Amino acid sequence: MKQLVRGERARRVLEAIILEYISGGVPVGSRALAKRYGLNVSPATIRNVMADLEELGLLYQPHTSAGRIPTDLGLRVYIDSILKIKQLSSADRERIRRSYKGGVARVEGLLKETSKVLSSFSKQAGVVLTPRLSLTVFKRIEFVRLRAKMVMTILVSQAGIVHNTIFEIDGDISQEELDKYSRYLNDMLQDLTLHQVKARLLDEMKKEKVLFDRLLSKALELSQKALQENLEDSEIYIEGRTNLLDNPEFADVEQMRRIFNAFEEKSKIIDLLDKSMSAGGVNIFIGSESELLDMGSVSFITSPYTSGDDILGTLGVIGPTRMDYSRIIPLVDYTAKLLSKMLGEAL
């Protein structure tokens, strides 16, 4: 990719255009570039370079007599081979840390808070994907008899995530009996991932058919039901949507509607975040690169977060392709690490 932009000067022009465009939001012309950035060449020369960059598909001209705008590809090249990502200043880190008020009362709350932090520091929308249950480690299961034939299962993972399911059972079961089940299961399933738990349960059920142990049988059946669903589901917390309204490129209502529709549907955003979960470190999707979402010129900057050694989910920032990547990339990176640390402490 780096080879696409041969000369040092071309690279500097591309950078200058992108910086200017990011801060200004309007097509940038040759004169402004020559003046403001110390390129020491005339506008005419810059125009020649620009024409070359346009031919390479890195720049784009909205109309004949307008300045240039970087294309998604242009931004990609810039991010991959020009931008030097700096660390967040320690003052910024401090400010981020402080903006988490109070302790970790609930994991949910922590995630939502994180999403808010991302949004307020990036001035864009912050997003956090909740942990996939199947990836978490089993800690505890409880059954609660809500009333005749109605049972609630509560599942707690090591990272402190709580999940409950209500379902109907055939015959009524007393709370004492349910407590026996859960004691039994809690012993058996310690330290397995929920994925493994599921397998283990199936396994035990086969054995049990031979043993005819009624206690086991019921316990296994109930826990199966609880695990049947939702193991692969994730939710997302999106905060700061309205920050996007401040970006002039989203001023027209049609564009807006598309973005907010995507926010409302969520499933596509979840898919995208999901995809970036396995890839370690900061991921960047620029505009059309995330084709499935027809959100127009929107970029995602994401990073997975962990608890201990387990990848739990993904967090990130959603903003216009015209975003201050140099600030937001380290922000997302640091926030992911910070959240991982906090989840590690809570666990």
Next chain:
Amino acid sequence: MKQLVRGERARRVLEAIILEYISGGVPVGSRALAKRYGLNVSPATIRNVMADLEELGLLYQPHTSAGRIPTDLGLRVYIDSILKIKQLSSADRERIRRSYKGGVARVEGLLKETSKVLSSFSKQAGVVLTPRLSLTVFKRIEFVRLRAKMVMTILVSQAGIVHNTIFEIDGDISQEELDKYSRYLNDMLQDLTLHQVKARLLDEMKKEKVLFDRLLSKALELSQKALQENLEDSEIYIEGRTNLLDNPEFADVEQMRRIFNAFEEKSKIIDLLDKSMSAGGVNIFIGSESELLDMGSVSFITSPYTSGDDILGTLGVIGPTRMDYSRIIPLVDYTAKLLSKMLGEAL
């Protein structure tokens, strides 16, 4: 209020204007009224009536040569003393019932689903306020030792609402010990509202000071911690925000921003819904009537929902003041009753 609009004809004109405005969205003039509604009078007469209604503050003229638009007060009069609220047709009821897919796997899910139902049937935004914990009836408490000194408390209410808190404790406590605590508490607190639970705990703590029972002491202390916060907090589920974008009156970006800001902040909306919780039946806030929210010309139609005899929360529809009240009022009413029934069955 009824006296404001003296004549029968004036009332009919007001009604006609509102109906026309609701369906069309543009100021309505005297000619269109005379033609379309069987008023059997000439436009000139209608103009006279309109002038009267305007003087009363029920109508409003955007500019000299425009037709009339009902004011918030006009809509209020219409809703209170002209509109006859019909029942939802049984076909509609059936369709609503069917749109709840599957059973009640989780209360949360059920509430979110309800919010979606409200939004899709109203073509506006649907909103559901989650139950205030303090109003719910205690069912069960569990303690889970996450790791040294870290304990999670899980609280289950009779209606199937689960709430968890993670906190740090001074000395480490084994899971076995924690189980003892919860067994003790579960016996003690059965069938109290969480509000009462809190009082009861304080009570017991006083007694315990005399008895010096270490088990009691610890158990009480932990549960106190868990209940310390969040009892009064509510969340809301808002679905179908983008439906509001289809309303022409929200076409301009500034108006939009205000509404979405309110959605983002939530706390003010929660306050409003909270207020309408105690008042039974369907509540309506028209535009400026809910002053605290500067959402512009937005109306709320809300109704509390229950589980058994307890009021749990509020649900409703948010839309432009220009909304089809005759359809949406019974929709909200029915949905609230349906949700109450479903929660009653699950509990």
Next chain:
DNA sequence: ATTAGCACTCCTCTCTACGGAGTGCTAAGA
């Protein structure tokens, strides 16, 4: 009390004109 007629107001849409920004090209200079 109602209504036909009419002058008047104000909005909205379209068309045109014009200044400005930025380009590409050409030809001259280093």
Next chain:
DNA sequence: TCTTAGCACTCCGTAGAGAGGAGTGCTAAT
């Protein structure tokens, strides 16, 4: 061969003028 000054050209955005239309309020007649 690369750079640059100069220039004609293109296209956007805005402002202003004018026409058409919808709707009103008033007056006078029924």
